[in-house]
Amino acid sequence: MAWHGQTGTRRRWIVGVLIGVMALGTAWAPAAQAAEPIKIGFGMALTGALAGNGKAALMAMQMWAEDVNKKGGLLGRPVELVYYDDQTKPAAVPGIYTKLLDVDKVNFIVSGYGTNVIAPLFPIAMERNLVLMGLFGMANNEKLKYKNYFQIMPSGPNPALGWSQGFFEVAAKQQPKPQTIALVGADAEYPHNALVGAREHAKNFGFKVVYDGKYPPSTVDYTPIIRAIKATNPDLVYVASYPPDTAGIIQAAQEVGLPVKMFGGGMVGLQFAALQTKLGSKLNGVVNYEFYVPEPTVNFPGINEFLARYQAQAEKAGVDPLGHYIPPFSYAYVQILGQAVEATKSLDQKKVAEYIQANEFNTIVGKVKFAPNGEWAKSRVLMVQFQNVQGSDVAQFKKAGTRVVLYPEDWKSGTLIYPYSKAQK
């Protein structure tokens, strides 16, 4: 009897537990479903040539996810970033994104950093009609015309032209008006595109091209190139370069002495603390593009708070301590996606894409509206001049005054010191 009694008790106990578990399961099911994260997947350059920028971009995106989750997530669900290192290799992209979509089941994809890793992403996004947010791609959608692509670099609907517009606008206003120009750049993807635009501008603004040359990206000594340019005696020198060549060209220009009126334009690398502190006062007088500088006229809601948080973490993370170039924009491109999801109250790719296409967004990089080709509807490439740079202290670049905005007029914060040699004194 005792055995029966025990069995009966045990059975009742088991049934009770089962019922309890089922009841709890039923009660928790909606909560668990509601708590299922919205996954955003991407590959990012965490190693390879663009790793420095890729890591900074990732940090900014993680800051956005933190901010959103603190406020309760998107549509009441937490946001989760799922990412892999694309090693700055386009060939790694198809595998990574297929894994993200088919195995990790992400809800949205955004691109990694740079034109070359965005290009292989198009067939995958187009095959499945996905929203594709792009991070600093140069004219990726020119041929494909994919309607769900949105790119955050503010180079405008015609990136090749938008990139150098400011340099030529500023030059054309100087007195006496410059007459001749030298164009030089690395034989690589970005410089090639930038020089195409610069040539067109030179023609439109009536500058005579006296030098138009390319150099291999592996070039070490830039003195012969600068000497060749000097021999043509140009008024303006437009340079489209990547960070290693940017440093080499500026140093060579200092050594050789370049008696030109304006120098710079499309030099990548001068936006980062590493080159700014390395070159120091050699930068004075250089006119170059920027997307954000801490000038009083370029003050968007939330940008200062973002930069303060970013800069506090940057040193420990080993990324650019200023964070003026990629980080605010990598925060903004997921910010836009998040705003579109909230506004449409949907994870439907078509609805979200249509919303992004039709609306303007308030982001930490200002108001963003996209053109039909997915680029910014209006270019906002800033043309700045380095002024008053002294020594190699990074703190001076965190404040206003070392990179004054010359163009566009809406953001202008100072005047050009003209010619180049005057600014160097």
Place this chain on the structure above:
Amino acid sequence: MKKTVPLWVVLGVVVAAFLFTRLGGNRYIYFAGYFVLQYIVLATAWNVLGGYTGYVNFGTAAFFATGAYTALVLILAFKATLPVQIVAGALTAGLLGLGIGYLTLRLRGVFFSIATLALSVVLQTVVSNWEYVGGGKGLSIIRPKAPALFASHAEYLFVVMVLLAAASVALAWWVQNSRVGRGLAAIRDNEEAAECMGVPTLRLKLFATTLSGCLMGVAGTPFPYYVTLVEPGSVFSLDYAVNSLAMPMIGGTTTWVGPVIGAVLLGTAQQVATVTISSELNLLIVGIVLVAFVMLAPQGIVGLVQRLFHRRSR
């Protein structure tokens, strides 16, 4: 022992791969599979010259790129289909192999290896200055629709790469078990002695460079449709040279199966590393495994297994 792989074995593998794609499932398997299969072709190709003949080639990327750029030119000029691109890529890279072989096979050892490395640098400089194929900035292409039997390009490219891998391995099998293979082995062991014994060394070495180059080029031909961007930095990546050398070394260089084992092991490890731990460990994995094998098992996995069996049979 049969000296050739029956055609039906190759066809059987391809049909099985095709049927596998009909099962559906996630496409990641096809991309990961493509990555590993591509290295089976490259490692097998490298082994024909490096393993069977003993001439170490550091210029894998040059031949791979020849295949990729031949395909790109055909896409741009004629919108050629993938099978046409593969045949043309094989011919172009094979001819390059023949030419390079003719020019460099008087060099031996490290001098030959340096010459092949130089070939990569020269070709990269040439395409970087060739505007038609995008120059240094590269060129994006738009893929046409996948063939009717396939749901997408992922499945199509996977099956194509299965075919190329199976055909490459079958060719390597044939070479190994034929008079040609014995001649190549004689060259590897002692070229002077082989010459004295009447082995037509120059002809055989030219055959090896041509076949090796041809197969490496074939591996590169689907690249434009796989990545949809062809730019010198990607196509001439050091990864191809390092992996295609490391895989046969790890698997074993004296038989056709060595490169296959090496490619499957290392390729899978790299693919897994890419989507699990940080993929910066990819080449580190290759390096560590390579050093370990060179020190502990210089004959590769195949040699290790043979040694173990040999000991047991004693």
